[in-house]
Amino acid sequence: MQFIDLATQQKRIRGRIEAGFRKILDHGQYILGPEIKEIEEKLAAYVGMPHAISVASGTDALLMPLLVEKIGPGDAVFTSTFTFIATAEVIALTGATPVFVDIDPDTFNIDPDQLEMAIQRVHAAKKLTPRGIIPVDLFGQPADYPAIQAIADKYKLFVLEDAAQSFGASQNGRKAGALARVAGTSFFPAKPLGCYGDGGMIFTESQEMRDQLLSIRVHGQGIDKYTNVRVGINGRMDSLQAAVLLAKMEIFPEEIEARQEVAARYDRLLAGVAKTPRILPGNVSAWAQYSLLHSRRDEVIQRLRENDIPTAVYYPIPLHLQQAFAGLGYGRGDFPVAEKAAGEIFSLPMHPYLGEAEQRLIAETVCRS
Numbered sequence: 001m002q003f004i005d006l007a008t009q010q011k012r013i014r015g016r017i018e019a020g021f022r023k024i025l026d027h028g029q030y031i032l033g034p035e036i037k038e039i040e041e042k043l044a045a046y047v048g049m050p051h052a053i054s055v056a057s058g059t060d061a062l063l064m065p066l067l068v069e070k071i072g073p074g075d076a077v078f079t080s081t082f083t084f085i086a087t088a089e090v091i092a093l094t095g096a097t098p099v100f101v102d103i104d105p106d107t108f109n110i111d112p113d114q115l116e117m118a119i120q121r122v123h124a125a126k127k128l129t130p131r132g133i134i135p136v137d138l139f140g141q142p143a144d145y146p147a148i149q150a151i152a153d154k155y156k157l158f159v160l161e162d163a164a165q166s167f168g169a170s171q172n173g174r175k176a177g178a179l180a181r182v183a184g185t186s187f188f189p190a191k192p193l194g195c196y197g198d199g200g201m202i203f204t205e206s207q208e209m210r211d212q213l214l215s216i217r218v219h220g221q222g223i224d225k226y227t228n229v230r231v232g233i234n235g236r237m238d239s240l241q242a243a244v245l246l247a248k249m250e251i252f253p254e255e256i257e258a259r260q261e262v263a264a265r266y267d268r269l270l271a272g273v274a275k276t277p278r279i280l281p282g283n284v285s286a287w288a289q290y291s292l293l294h295s296r297r298d299e300v301i302q303r304l305r306e307n308d309i310p311t312a313v314y315y316p317i318p319l320h321l322q323q324a325f326a327g328l329g330y331g332r333g334d335f336p337v338a339e340k341a342a343g344e345i346f347s348l349p350m351h352p353y354l355g356e357a358e359q360r361l362i363a364e365t366v367c368r369s
């Protein structure tokens with residue numbers, strides 16, 4: 001059994017991918033070829049944002065907007081402690097300080113009440129300047145943007161949506177990637193929309209931000225590549241990855257629908273056995289992961305492994321306890337909800353091609369543990 005079945009998906013679109021690759025081999029524009037413009041336009045329209053800027057990874061998609069905002073030493077950027085390292089890593093890379101916040105126990109997303117308290121604490125300490133918030137749409141479910149945006153407006157902070165796991169999700173009819181004024185997503189192969197390497201996309205409302213991002217993407221270029229008006233990076237996605245995404249977009253809306261069915265089936269089969277995911281009213285998840293809490297997690301994982309059922313633990317160590325952030329001075333007990341989740345959470349196989357028989361076997365094995 002596959003944790004994520006990319007092979008079945010590939011069988012459906014292999015011809016289109018090969019045709020896309022052949023086109024690139026013929027025109028030879030491996031960097032910023034016509035496929036790049038095509039995928040940017042397609043995804044901007046899908047998400048409902050005026051501008052989409054393709055980049056080399058989801059990490060760059062988060063780093064580059066921080067560079068535009070001129071985030072740096074002395075600034076505080078608030079984010080969840082229960083996320084992939086990249087969300088906080090980009091804050092630290094600018095020289096700013098990540099300020100961690102605990103999560104909501106039901107959604108695993110940043111807790112807006114805790115967020116406001118953290119902002120107030122930083123204001124009161126007068127050491128750092130609060131500048132922005134990076135909410136994460138963990139496992140594919142959008143964070144609570146209405147509450148977060150109200151806090152951001154109150155304290156004059158920007159919001160950068162980490163939509164790395166939520167491409168295809170929505171909140172109150174708006175697509176993930178359009179839930180804040182700027183968002184970054186990832187096309188790492190295992191993501192709901194994945195390419196065959198690294199890739200990412202930034203979505204923004206602002207023409208001015210778009211122009212700066214295009215410059216940052218190519219080493220801070222001005223009128224051309226050898227006129228450099230700011231410090232940037234090499235943040236381009238390559239044309240071959242865009243061709244994969246163009247092929248996958250043909251079936252993506254259908255796959256998002258299939259993910260809803262798979263998740264609903266898990267919900268039914270596992271009700272009363274483990275704590276199943278809670279999706280808030282108004283949210284549709286992209287179901288990047290289907291994660292359960294179980295007090296005897298390791299036994300359940302072992303039993304699943306014995307039956308050749310793969311699992312994963314996202315995330316075993318919250319970021320405030322990672323060695324990389326030891327210098328920030330956090331300790332065990334600082335964020336109890338995230339720490340409890342880290343001790344009990346695990347994810348089951350999740351992809352649009354998971355069949356009912358496989359899900360029954362998974363659920364029975366969880367039940368027997």
Ligand SMILES: Cc1ncc(COP(=O)(O)O)c(C=O)c1O
Binds near residue numbers: 058
């Ligand atoms: C929440 C989150 N943020 C950021 C990233 C970074 O994306 P990438 O691996 O494409 O750099 C990932 C995924 O890997 C992620 O899960």
